[in-house]
Amino acid sequence: MIPHKKVYMYGGYNTISMGTGRKEFNPKAVRSGVEDYIKEAGQGVLKQIGGAKNVDEGVIGNFMAARFNNQANLPGFLPMIDEGLSMKYGTSVEGACGSGGLALQSGIRNVLAGTSEITLAVGFEVQNTYKAIYGADILAGAGWYQKRKTGHAYFFPGQFSDRAGAYFAKYGKENARKGMSRWYANAIENSRLDPTAQEYHNTNPDPYNTCLKMEPNGKAFVDNLNYLDCSKVSDGASGIAICSEEGLKRIGVAKSEAVEVLSFVHAVRDITKDPKDLTELEAIKFATNKALNELGITAKDLATIELHDCFSIAGILTLEALGLAEKGKGCDFVSEGNTARTGFIPVNTTGGLIGWGHPTGGTGVHQSVTIWQQLTGRAGNAQIKIPSDRPYGMTVNMGGDDVTISVIIFKRG
Amino acid sequence: MKLLKAWQRFSRNVNQIGNKIKFNINILKIDFMKYEDRLQNVTVLGAAGKMGSGILLLTAVEMADLSLQPQNKNKTFVLNAMDVSDEALFGLMGYLREQVRKIAEKKTVLLRQLYADREDLIENFQIIDEYIFRVLNIVRPTTAVEVAYRSNIIFEAIKEDPALKHKVLSGIKKNSEKNPWFFTNTSSIPITELDEAAELGGNIIGFHFYNPPAVQKLVEVIRSKHTSDDLFDFAMTYAKNLRKIVVPSNDIAGFIGNGHFMRDALYGIQQVEKLATEFGYVKALYAINKITQDYLVRPMGIFQLTDYVGIEVCQYIMAVMNPYLKDENLHSSILDKMVEQGVKGGQYSSGAQKDGFLKYEKGRPIAIWDIDNKKYINIDSFAAEVDAKLGVLPASYKPWKVVNFNRNKEALLTAFFEDLNSMKTLGATLAKDYNKRSNEIGLQLISSNVAKDNEAVNTVMLTGFYHAYGPINNYLK
Numbered sequence: 001m002i003p004h005k006k007v008y009m010y011g012g013y014n015t016i017s018m019g020t021g022r023k024e025f026n027p028k029a030v031r032s033g034v035e036d037y038i039k040e041a042g043q044g045v046l047k048q049i050g051g052a053k054n055v056d057e058g059v060i061g062n063f064m065a066a067r068f069n070n071q072a073n074l075p076g077f078l079p080m081i082d083e084g085l086s087m088k089y090g091t092s093v094e095g096a097c098g099s100g101g102l103a104l105q106s107g108i109r110n111v112l113a114g115t116s117e118i119t120l121a122v123g124f125e126v127q128n129t130y131k132a133i134y135g136a137d138i139l140a141g142a143g144w145y146q147k148r149k150t151g152h153a154y155f156f157p158g159q160f161s162d163r164a165g166a167y168f169a170k171y172g173k174e175n176a177r178k179g180m181s182r183w184y185a186n187a188i189e190n191s192r193l194d195p196t197a198q199e200y201h202n203t204n205p206d207p208y209n210t211c212l213k214m215e216p217n218g219k220a221f222v223d224n225l226n227y228l229d230c231s232k233v234s235d236g237a238s239g240i241a242i243c244s245e246e247g248l249k250r251i252g253v254a255k256s257e258a259v260e261v262l263s264f265v266h267a268v269r270d271i272t273k274d275p276k277d278l279t280e281l282e283a284i285k286f287a288t289n290k291a292l293n294e295l296g297i298t299a300k301d302l303a304t305i306e307l308h309d310c311f312s313i314a315g316i317l318t319l320e321a322l323g324l325a326e327k328g329k330g331c332d333f334v335s336e337g338n339t340a341r342t343g344f345i346p347v348n349t350t351g352g353l354i355g356w357g358h359p360t361g362g363t364g365v366h367q368s369v370t371i372w373q374q375l376t377g378r379a380g381n382a383q384i385k386i387p388s389d390r391p392y393g394m395t396v397n398m399g400g401d402d403v404t405i406s407v408i409i410f411k412r413g
Numbered sequence: 414m415k416l417l418k419a420w421q422r423f424s425r426n427v428n429q430i431g432n433k434i435k436f437n438i439n440i441l442k443i444d445f446m447k448y449e450d451r452l453q454n455v456t457v458l459g460a461a462g463k464m465g466s467g468i469l470l471l472t473a474v475e476m477a478d479l480s481l482q483p484q485n486k487n488k489t490f491v492l493n494a495m496d497v498s499d500e501a502l503f504g505l506m507g508y509l510r511e512q513v514r515k516i517a518e519k520k521t522v523l524l525r526q527l528y529a530d531r532e533d534l535i536e537n538f539q540i541i542d543e544y545i546f547r548v549l550n551i552v553r554p555t556t557a558v559e560v561a562y563r564s565n566i567i568f569e570a571i572k573e574d575p576a577l578k579h580k581v582l583s584g585i586k587k588n589s590e591k592n593p594w595f596f597t598n599t600s601s602i603p604i605t606e607l608d609e610a611a612e613l614g615g616n617i618i619g620f621h622f623y624n625p626p627a628v629q630k631l632v633e634v635i636r637s638k639h640t641s642d643d644l645f646d647f648a649m650t651y652a653k654n655l656r657k658i659v660v661p662s663n664d665i666a667g668f669i670g671n672g673h674f675m676r677d678a679l680y681g682i683q684q685v686e687k688l689a690t691e692f693g694y695v696k697a698l699y700a701i702n703k704i705t706q707d708y709l710v711r712p713m714g715i716f717q718l719t720d721y722v723g724i725e726v727c728q729y730i731m732a733v734m735n736p737y738l739k740d741e742n743l744h745s746s747i748l749d750k751m752v753e754q755g756v757k758g759g760q761y762s763s764g765a766q767k768d769g770f771l772k773y774e775k776g777r778p779i780a781i782w783d784i785d786n787k788k789y790i791n792i793d794s795f796a797a798e799v800d801a802k803l804g805v806l807p808a809s810y811k812p813w814k815v816v817n818f819n820r821n822k823e824a825l826l827t828a829f830f831e832d833l834n835s836m837k838t839l840g841a842t843l844a845k846d847y848n849k850r851s852n853e854i855g856l857q858l859i860s861s862n863v864a865k866d867n868e869a870v871n872t873v874m875l876t877g878f879y880h881a882y883g884p885i886n887n888y889l890k
Contacts, residue, residue, distance in 0.1 A: 133518045137536040149535045153521040219522065 002263055002294050007111050008243045008413050009104075010251075010258035012369030013044025017198040017236040017357025019128055027128060032235065034069045035080060037124045041237035041362075042081030045120055049241050049251045052084025056116035060092040061103030061123035062361035063399075067138045068127045078120070089115070095268075096142030097310060098399025099123060100238070100364025101406025105266045107242035108408075117247035123365035124237035135233055139360070142400040144271050154222060157230055159401045160311040161222035166278035167313060168224060171328035179331020180312040181211035184228045184354060186340050187309070191351025193382035198234055198357035228354075229312040236359035238366040248413075255413035259372045259393070263409040265291040271403050279328075281314070281398075285321035287405040288396060292322075295409055299324050299394075302345060302409075303386045304374055306367035308398040309352045318396060319347075346384045349374060364397035364406055371395055375412045386412075446565070448650055449479045451594075453490050456561040457568040458581065460494035460554070461501030463760065464598050465570035467626030469494050469505070469552065470512050471655050472568065477548040481527045492551045493560040502554040512627060513548045517541040561585045561593075568620075570598040573729055575610070578602065583611035594644050596620040601667045601733040608637035615639030618648050621668060622657075623877040624722070631877035632657040633668050660872050665863045666737035667730070669873040672863050673884065674718070675731050675743055676854045681705060681715040682745045684843065695781045695790050696799050698770060701843070702778070703799075707806060708844030709851075710829065712813050712879045717778060720758030720769030724751050747784065756782055804838025817881040826881065830888035848889055855884030 015037055018025055025031075038060070046052055058078040065071040075090035095102040100123030107119035127135055133153065140148050140155035152158025168176055185208035191197035204210055207228075214226040221227065243251070248258060267290070269283040276282060292298055299305075299322040309315030316330035324345065325333035333339065339347040350356045350370050353363060371393035373379040375386060386393075397406040455472060459465035469492065476490040496502050517524060517540075524540050534540045553560065558581070561567050567585060571577060582595055595617040597607060604619040611617075619635030632652050636645055652659045662668040667675060681701050688697035702714030719727050728748040735743045751757065751769070758769025766773045772780035772789045780789035809828040816825050833841050855870045864870045871883025882888060 131518065133521050133541075134538050137538055140536070145535075149532065153525050153537055220519075221522070 001265060003108070003112055003261055005112065006245045006413075007108050007261040008245075008248055008255065008258040009240050009261065009368055009372055009410070010243055010248065010253055011045045011048035012238065012240040012372045013041050013048070014196045014238045014366055014369055015040045015044075015236050016196045017234045017359060019198050019232050019234045019357065021198045021200075021202060021232065023201050025128075031128065032126075034065055034071055034124065034126050035077070037126055037235065037237035037359075037362075038077050038122055039081050041124065041239035042078070042120060042122050045122075045239040045241055046082055046084075049118065049253070052082035054247075054251050055085060055088070055118050055120045055241070057088060057107075057110055057118075058085055058090040058120045058122070059103045059106050059110075060090070061094075061099040061101075061121065061365060062092060063094060063096050063099045063125055064138050064141060064360070065124075065126070067141070068125065068129050068135075078122075081120075081122075085120070094361075095404035095406075096399035097308070097358070097360045097363060098397050098404035098406055099361040100366065101395065101397030101408075102266070102364065102399070102404065104240075104242065104364060104368055104408065105264060105406050108261055108264055111242055111244050111247070116242075117244045117250060119242040120239065121242055121365055122237060122239040123359075123362035125359035125361040126235045127233055127360065128235050132233055142403070146272070152222060156401070157222045157225055157311070160313055161216070161224040163275075163278045163317065164224035164229075164311075164313040167317075167328075170279055171331075175335075176313075176316075176331045177212060179316055179334040180229055181208050182334045182337075183309065183312040183315050183339075184208070184211040186334070187348060187351050187355030189355075190341055190349055190382065191355030194350040194356060194380070196236075197351045197355055198232060198236075199351055199355045225311060225313070231310045231353035231358035234357035234359040236357055236362050236366070238362045238369050240365055240369055240372065257376055258413040259368075259375050259410040260413040261408055262392070262411055263291040263295045263407075265294075265405075265407045267405045267407075269403050269405075271400060275402060279317070281317045281321045281402045283402045283405045284308075284318055284396060284398060284407075287407040288318075288322050288394070291394070291407045291409050295392075297392065297409075300345075301390050302392045302394050303390045304346045304349055304371070304384060305394045305396065306348055306352070306370050307394075307396040308363070308367075309348060309354050310358060310398070312354065314398070315347070315352070315354075341382075341384055349379065349384050350382050364395070367395040367397055368408065368410075371410050375410060448647065449482070449485055449488070451565045451647065452476050452479060452651075453488055454493075454564045454591075455491070455566045455568065456493040456495055456564040457570065458495050458558070458561065459569070459571040461496035461498060461505040462570055463624060464622060464626060465494075465496065465568075466505055466508055467624075468568050468570055468598065468622060470509055470516075470627050473509065473548045473552050474513065474516055475651070475654055476551050477544070480547065480551070490551050491553060491564075493564065494552050494554045495556070495558055495560060496554075497556060499556055502556070506549070506552070506554060509549060509552065510545060513545045514541065517544045558585070559588070562588045562590055564589075564593055565591050566594050566596065568596045568598065573599060573601060573726065573733060575602050575606070575733065578607055579610040582607065582613060582617075586611060586613055586616075592616065594618070594647070596648070598622055600671050601730045603666050603737065604635050604637040604664050605639070608639055615641050616644065618644050619662075619664070619668070620648055620652075621662075621670065623670065629877060630656070630658045631670075631873060632659050633662045633670055633873065633877075634659050635662050635664050635668055637664060658872065658876050660869050660876075661865065662869070662873075663863050663865075665861065666734040667863075669858055669864045669870060670877050671730055671734065672858050673851070673854050673870070673874060674722075674878065675727065675734060676857075677851055678715055678719050678727060679731070679743060679745055680847070680850045680854075681719075682747050684847070686747075688843075692799065692802070694785065695783050696795055699781050699792060699796065700799050700803060700840075702771070703803070704840060704843045704847060707810065707812070708833070708840055709847060710811075710813050710816055710826070710881050712817070714778075716770035718878075720766060720771055720773075721760070723757060723759035724748055724769050725757045726759065728752055750784055751782070754784070754787060803840030803843070804836070806840070807832030807836060813881055817879065822881065826888060834889075845889075851884040852886070852889055 074092035078090040079086040093102040188207040191199035267287040320330040621633040623629035706714035771778035867885040
């Protein structure tokens with residue numbers, strides 16, 4: 001959908017994505033909780049926009065605090081960020097790992113509806129409260145519960161392992177594994193450039209070969225993915241302000257310091273239906289193509305993409321859905337270096353879900369923060385060059401197995 | 414007796430070729446008993462002890478897994494956890510619950526398949542909880558030894574005291590309804606002696622787990638002169654199902670593990686006594702502990718290991734082994750004195766290390782016991798002085814934890830020993846002597862027919878003691 005009036009995002013903030021890999025992570029010690037993450041991300045944004053007085057509405061994106069942290073009624077945490085948000089409109093949205101994207105979609109709609117000139121969007125998840133084997137139960141809520149019994153112990157890795165298996169059978173395993181390993185290596189190399197990334201401390205001199213040589217083991221994990229093909233368990237939050245033109249004026253920020261939302265699409269696929277083709281992400285294909293078509297551009301016009309690589313195979317299938325590679329050629333597209341930070345179209349420039357981290361309900365917001373940083377020259381060591389003839393950035397956020405999809409196309413304001 | 418054995422051999426052969434002939438002779442029923450049937454009623458003696466609790470855990474899990482097999486659905490499995498202490502049994506159940514959870518969490522992929530027909534169990538946590546209940550529900554904690562009379566298998570993990578073992582095992586044998594098989598966890602007493610003294614008629618095998626049994630992969634299996642093939646075969650299947658590495662040892666006191674460790678420790682003590690004339694006892698003990706950890710690239714120094722096993726336990730094992738050894742006196746007056754002074758090492762029920770030769774803080778040695786003045790002396794107060802006397806470590810030195818799990822372990826060790834061999838410092842000389850002695854002990858275990866070959870000796874030291882290299886190696890020059 002093309003917004004009928006200008007909508008911008010500004011003032012992005014990410015906490016550290018905390019979990020295994022970070023030197024300071026200690027699973028046995030008392031760690032930061034839901035409150036800390038929401039507060040840090042929320043205040044991180046408020047500081048850049050002149051405080052809570054400038055905010056009309058708030059929205060929180062979160063997936064499963066009700067189980068990970070026994071916490072619901074999340075809008076009540078908005079005034080905890082700053083008492084200036086007390087007695088203001090606040091809501092929370094849930095669409096599994098697509099909750100962050102849904103928070104942005106919700107915020108954009110309110111700005112367009114005119115109920116808000118500035119909406120504070122925060123996405124978070126604190127999921128190291130459970131060991132992975134129990135966390136898998138909780139995350140399985142992103143699928144249809146009726147399928148849980150027949151699903152894998154590690155439910156979502158199991159779903160995407162089946163997709164990888166189908167891809168191997170159709171297009172050849174060896175090539176695919178090379179592409180997936182390159183995907184992992186790119187993620188690690190990019191995350192080393194962002195101090196908030198979960199893999200920031202990763203020093204492996206040869207991540208490509210580490211991944212390539214790690215044969216998937218179905219007895220301990222899943223048949224067609226190894227641990228490195230998967231995003232890790234993360235605690236983290238991200239926040240950003242969604243503003244109208246009026247809103248930007250209110251906080252005294254030039255349009256050129258913000259990113260403009262050019263096109264936004266949200267699409268859902270029936271959660272009770274199995275994917276028609278395991279080697280295709282149907283809903284992502286629909287939503288990304290709709291966003292591009294409405295704007296009259298193709299994926300090749302994008303400078304960079306933040307896409308939902310909860311698993312390496314999901315990243316490769318998304319490239320194919322975008323039309324950047326033919327079906328079955330996504331792995332070659334990656335192997336050839338096209339998606340590396342120096343390639344034709346740098347993807348997930350701060351590591352994505354595999355490298356930066358995947359605090360599930362926060363991921364969609366994190367993606368928009370990264371695009372804002374890249375398009376406005378704020379990405380620090382992770383900064384890539386934005387070609388003047390290809391000024392666009394895209395986010396693709398997915399909830400469940402290709403079920404709840406948010407796509408936004410931005411350019412610098 | 415001969416006739417019986419002939420029948421047993423015959424019946425085994427029949428069984429092996431899958432013949433369905435049923436023998437109705439009562440005594441032969443035992444030989445036809447399937448693996449899982451035999452494991453339907455088991456007793457662990459000393460179940461709340463350090464070794465017993467681990468054996469109990471592994472056996473309970475094995476029995477629970479068998480009970481989940483479709484063909485065993487209607488069978489009842491009972492595991493008696495017998496110990497003399499009610500208090501310890503109370504703690505045991507807590508330990509079991511915690512450990513079974515860890516095991517279940519690691520094999521949830523498999524458990525989901527085993528519970529596929531249970532529609533009420535959907536999420537991992539439900540399946541894991543159900544599995545924990547199943548395992549714990551097999552275990553019957555008790556202080557009454559009579560429960561063992563109905564068991565087919567008795568695991569014995571009581572005190573390393575030959576007379577006590579004779580009494581307990583023969584008591585069960587006499588009163589049993591089942592003609593049971595005995596598995597003894599003795600680390601030092603010859604099995605034939607237990608067999609004959611308790612009149613077990615060959616229904617015994619040495620099945621020596623390493624501490625802690627739930628973690629350590631090694632099991633030494635020792636046959637008595639009379640141990641039947643059936644019992645041995647069962648023991649091997651059981652070990653395989655527990656995913657243990659089996660090293661058969663011949664039935665000579667101490668077997669391979671303690672055969673090396675006790676002599677190695679005694680050599681350490683002798684080296685301390687020698688070095689003490691120049692260094693003083695405390696500094697000498699520090700020096701030898703350091704040599705055996707750093708210069709020999711072992712997980713811990715020899716005195717830390719002695720503390721870990723327990724000083725009194727080591728004293729006892731030596732006393733048990735000593736009468737069986739020719740031309741050797743396995744005894745140390747320093748161990749006697751430590752025990753007299755009440756400084757015994759070993760572990761608290763929490764698993765934390767008790768003080769012994771060394772004093773520990775958060776698991777790290779911080780002081781040395783001064784046996785003359787009966788107090789601990791802080792290592793910090795003299796370490797630099799002793800380290801200087803020993804000289805620098807070889808340039809290529811890397812600690813055990815780096816070396817042992819390294820893909821290039823071989824290359825790291827080769828470089829280290831090349832350096833060490835070329836050095837003439839006091840530290841290097843003591844280390845080379847120590848390694849030479851360890852090597853002699855290894856070879857002695859083969860020449861005295863305790864171990865079959867180099868590999869058996871090395872496997873025990875690599876897996877049971879976590880050494881980075883075996884005593885019989887090419888690093889020594």
